[in-house]
Amino acid sequence: xxxxEQNSGPLSVPEGAIASLNCTYSDRGSQSFFWYxxxxxxxxxxxxxxxxxxxxxxxxxxxxxxKASQYVSLLIRDSQPSDSATYLCAVSLSxxxxxxxxxxxxxxxxxxx
Amino acid sequence: GAVVSQHPSRVICKSGTxxxxxxxxLDFQATTMxxxxxxxxxxxxxxxxxxxxxxATYEQGVxxxxxxxxxxxxxxxxxxxxxxxxxxxxxxxxSARKTVDRGYTFGSGTRLTVV
Numbered sequence: 001x002x003x004x005e006q007n008s009g010p011l012s013v014p015e016g017a018i019a020s021l022n023c024t025y026s027d028r029g030s031q032s033f034f035w036y037x038x039x040x041x042x043x044x045x046x047x048x049x050x051x052x053x054x055x056x057x058x059x060x061x062x063x064x065x066x067k068a069s070q071y072v073s074l075l076i077r078d079s080q081p082s083d084s085a086t087y088l089c090a091v092s093l094s095x096x097x098x099x100x101x102x103x104x105x106x107x108x109x110x111x112x113x
Numbered sequence: 114g115a116v117v118s119q120h121p122s123r124v125i126c127k128s129g130t131x132x133x134x135x136x137x138x139l140d141f142q143a144t145t146m147x148x149x150x151x152x153x154x155x156x157x158x159x160x161x162x163x164x165x166x167x168x169a170t171y172e173q174g175v176x177x178x179x180x181x182x183x184x185x186x187x188x189x190x191x192x193x194x195x196x197x198x199x200x201x202x203x204x205x206x207x208s209a210r211k212t213v214d215r216g217y218t219f220g221s222g223t224r225l226t227v228v
Contacts, residue, residue: 034216041224043119043206044157046216088156100147101208101217105156 003027004091006104015113019076023089023104026070032092033065033072034101037085044088047074079111115211116140119220126197126227134192134223136207142187143209147217148180151204160205163190197227 005024013019021035032051036044050056050063050072062075072091076083086108090101116139126132136146144165149157161182162170169182181193194201206222 036219043204043219043222046218049216100159100162102159103156 003102004089004104006087006089006107008105009108010110011107012110012112013079015079015081015111017079019079019083019109019111021074021076021087021089021107021109023072023074024070025072025089025091025102027091027093028067028070029093030067030070030091031094032099033063034090034092035061035063035072035074036088036090037083038088038106039085047087076109081111081113084109084111114140115209115215115218117143117207117209117218117220119207119223121223122221123224124226126225128198128227129196131193131195132197132225134194134205134207134225136190136192136209136220138188138209138211141209141211143190143211144187145209146184146190147208148182148190148192149206149208151206151222157206160192163192165190194225197225199227201225202227 003026034049035047038044048058048063050065056063060077064073086106088106089104092099118137120135146163148160150160151157160175163182163184165184171177184190207220208217210217
């Protein structure tokens with residue numbers, strides 16, 4: 001079983017709609033959860049991170065964490081063509097200090113104009 | 114901000130030569146930096162954790178004698194790919210974290226092509 005799993009996609013969403021990206025993880029000791037966006041040929045950019053169960057909102061983005069189900073998701077509201085990218089879920093065993101990230105394989109999202 | 118600079122962005126080298134990649138934290142001190150490798154259409158795989166003033170910690174399966182890491186200052190870590198071969202061609206990316214209330218920031222990456 002992979003440590004961090006994501007549906008590879010591609011996921012196609014009409015412009016203006018809500019894009020929903022999902023991620024599951026295997027290690028119950030995981031503490032920190034990150035969503036990164038990666039455009040083709042570029043390095044990942046941090047979208048947001050979440051530590052606590054529940055929702056965390058930042059602009060058009062909402063991260064949702066359910067530790068009991070070992071599940072974290074990212075919602076993108078009012079999707080724009082510029083949101084078309086690969087979205088990487090990453091997990092860390094620590095809230096503090098510098099702990100390595102384990103990445104999922106990413107979900108390729110395409111926003112259709 | 115938390116800016117991580119990586120250089121060079123692209124390098125082509127001949128098989129058997131060595132290539133050095135630099136990763137700098139520009140506006141913060143980083144006692145720890147991470148080096149990842151990404152093959153086409155695959156996710157990021159951690160290669161090693163670079164610790165300032167001490168030896169790097171390598172992930173299982175990564176050859177420490179081939180991928181030399183030096184973290185001599187709080188703002189600079191280097192990755193040297195020694196005796197590079199075509200199979201080492203990949204996208205190498207470094208990462209660091211400014212504070213615990215921020216996520217990890219990635220450098221712009223280095224695309225290495227070994228011919």
